[in-house]
Amino acid sequence: MKRYFYNLPTLPEQQKIATFLGLVDRRLAVARRRGALLEIRKNILIREVFEPSATWSNIKLSDISLIRKGKGISKSDIVNNGSLPCIRYGELYTTYGEVIDEVFSSTNIPGSQLILSEGNEVLIPASGETAIDIATAACVIRKGIALGSDMNIIKTEIDGRFLAYQLSGPLKLELAKLAQSVSVMHIYGKQLEELMIRVPNEST
Structure with missing residues (x-):
């Protein structure tokens, strides 16, 4: 079996990287939820704006x-x-x-x-x-x-x-x-x- 050598960050560094990327993921999830809510609000406003009117x-x-x-x-x-x-x-x-x-x-x-x-x-x-x-x-x-x-x-x-x-x-x-x-x-x-x-x- 061949042996390979890798340069890896220490375990604490790995944990910091994973924590940081996890934070980015959570912020992206919040942004997606906000985007979905804004899309719903936009669609409601569009329906209200174009509601049939005598004018x-x-x-x-x-x-x-x-x-x-x-x-x-x-x-x-x-x-x-x-x-x-x-x-x-x-x-x-x-x-x-x-x-x-x-x-x-x-x-x-x-x-x-x-x-x-x-x-x-x-x-x-x-x-x-x-x-x-x-x-x-x-x-x-x-x-x-x-x-x-x-x-x-x-x-x-x-x-x-x-x-x-x-x-x-x-x-x-x-x-x-x-x-x-x-x-x-x-x-x-x-x-x-x-x-x-x-x-x-x-x-x-």
């Missing part, structure tokens, strides 16, 4: 928006410290919430070959594994962000953040109902155009 009107999304598709950015096109920040459709339900003010991916594909944000667009995945997965919306705040393929891009006259919160909140089930499937769920721009949303009247 709000129901309108078709097509009345205040133009919808188009993004343009191809594959996973292999994502690079560290690329020249152009970008968003891929899968990140809409894995990485971002309703408002995108910081973008984490980038590519070196020239911007002239892609669709770039103008600011205030609302993004909805065009495909996914389940209807609920793709029933999500996010408003991209910044200009000049490359918007990848397989996503619906809604350029709207109203505040994109307001629309994203409404689509991902009280209208989430209505959005999910639009999804069609053979093997993969899809939401198409023509379907989104018919979606009824609620907006405050000008006097409110």
Whole structure:
């Protein structure tokens, strides 16, 4: 049998390290619980804010928006410290919430070959594994962000953040109902155009 020699910290040092990491774990657990509670409170507030009111009107999304598709950015096109920040459709339900003010991916594909944000667009995945997965919306705040393929891009006259919160909140089930499937769920721009949303009247 071979003998191996290792440099190990003393037992007291090991115990200090374990205690410190245990403290970090406990703080992370508290932060996760606080995050979950804040998410619950946010959802309650969203429901209250968008509660039907006589001072709000129901309108078709097509009345205040133009919808188009993004343009191809594959996973292999994502690079560290690329020249152009970008968003891929899968990140809409894995990485971002309703408002995108910081973008984490980038590519070196020239911007002239892609669709770039103008600011205030609302993004909805065009495909996914389940209807609920793709029933999500996010408003991209910044200009000049490359918007990848397989996503619906809604350029709207109203505040994109307001629309994203409404689509991902009280209208989430209505959005999910639009999804069609053979093997993969899809939401198409023509379907989104018919979606009824609620907006405050000008006097409110």
